[in-house]
Amino acid sequence: MRLVLKRKECDELRNVEYWLLLYGRRKTGKTTLIKNCIKYDYFVTLANETEGLLESGERIKIEELLKEVRSELKKGSKVVIDEFQRLPEKFYVDISTFDKSGILILSGSSYGILNKVFDRNSPLLGLITPKEIPIISYEEVLSQLEDPLLSTLFRDPWIIPFINSYEEFVNRIKEFSLISKGLIGEVFKEEERSLTEIYYQLLLRVAEGIWKTSELAGILQVKGGEATVSSLMNKLSRMGLIKKIRTLGKEYYYRHVSPVISLSLYAESKYLITERDVRVHELPIGLEVQFSIGEMISKYYGGDFVYSPKEDIDIIVMNRKKRIIAFEVKMGEITKSEAKEAIKKMSKVAEKVGLISLKDKPPEIGDVSIGPKELIEISKELNKKKEEK
CATH class of the missing domain: 3.40.50.300 (P-loop containing nucleotide triphosphate hydrolases)
Structure with missing residues (x-):
């Protein structure tokens, strides 16, 4: 494109x-x-x-x-x-x-x-x-592209010339897995470090959704255990590859900064895509969309994005210790029964609750109901405020 x-x-x-x-x-x-x-x-x-x-x-x-x-x-x-x-x-x-x-x-x-x-x-x-100069904010891409799904990938601008749709990205995931590993190697080179196997394995595990340092230490069996893993994760964060996301607990949730690299490494970790001739049909794009929307919606409500893996709540917007609002994010349609269940769960951690769907506007059950049209409107409003500053 x-x-x-x-x-x-x-x-x-x-x-x-x-x-x-x-x-x-x-x-x-x-x-x-x-x-x-x-x-x-x-x-x-x-x-x-x-x-x-x-x-x-x-x-x-x-x-x-x-x-x-x-x-x-x-x-x-x-x-x-x-x-x-x-x-x-x-x-x-x-x-x-x-x-x-x-x-x-x-x-x-x-x-x-x-x-x-x-x-x-x-x-x-x-x-x-x-x-x-970080990757592009979700609201900047969404306000111009008006495609909530593809906008998640286009936050990392190097992918833009290669694909026209998410489906094309999935079909060519082997190519992008090879490119992503090379890009990571270049990052390490510019940081005057070596992409050792332990660093690469950490990046693969994070792409799989494994984020606890204690669990990572147990899987990788590194010398020094959890303390060593925490140190390595901090280094990856300083290199711009990994980001720390607040949780309701004391731990940080670790994610890849780039949705493209995250999905590419997931394919490598799950399917050994660069070494095998295998067809990939599914990638955890829902998580990448969730976190991109979380960053954007938190700016809209004037707070910080917090994720709650323990309570399984997709987005909590917080201003210091105040929990402003919580959201459930779905790629597809949210039924009334699903909406009621999500509202009940989120009401335990925040006074206000909302629903977000990339397919259709969810049922008007919570305090806020956001569909694809509303997401685009929010992105345009945020960009307008940036331009006025």
Whole structure:
């Protein structure tokens, strides 16, 4: 699908008048944002530690590249250095001496770049402002695509050119499982780590829906047990691969940041899809939809998204300790009997309760009833508020 989604970051980048570092996991759309939203004068991609690649295709040594960047900035130009994490730190001091007449925009495909650029001993500290570019928010995609299911996948922009429907994604899941593993390997490389078997197995288990650190430790039998698993999960979180979601208990619920990677790794873990010629018919897309909607609906109600696996409640919106509202999310139709049962269950944890269905508007039994049309309206309202800020 040849689709370019509008993103809230575009206006800020279009009008940027200060030195900036864009950072985030690989393939979240940083370069596309730069090329679509910034009217730059000079653009270079760092190919490796010794040379860069100009838009013309010409390769240029780092020392010569920095001379050209210095000259451009002195003229007041707007300069972009992409894949900045590949620049050796010894050159940071050179950049710190560049003329501030121009605008320097750096883009780095890692979270580790933050530690380097904003270390207390970094020559660049105080000269550059950081901005994270995560995957696209669900409401941004949904407000433009108006497809609650496909919008979940299109949050990760690298998948957009490859598919036109969820069914096509499922049919080609072997391809996407191979790509996802390669992408994860690139993330580890940019973070200057190795994708060891223990890291990969953790990512596979999380994709299966296993989230308790004690259970993960028991399955993987790692040295150090639960403490080691907790440490590894924190590292995966800092790398932008895993996110922590609050629960009503003391534990965090762990999920993949990317719905695409989550589903791809699930297929690999469940069916060994990259090693076998097997047809996959079902993927746990319902969970990915649930969590995407949870993030969006929590913003709409002005609270934080909380999941309750113990009580089996899909979405709880909380403001600090106050439970604003709870929701049940279904991919298909919600019958009256199902609605009554869900309302009874959710009423035990929140005063207000609601129902969400991707197929039709649910029965008007709880406090709020949301169907696909209402989800799209909510997404448009949230985006309108962002634009007005």
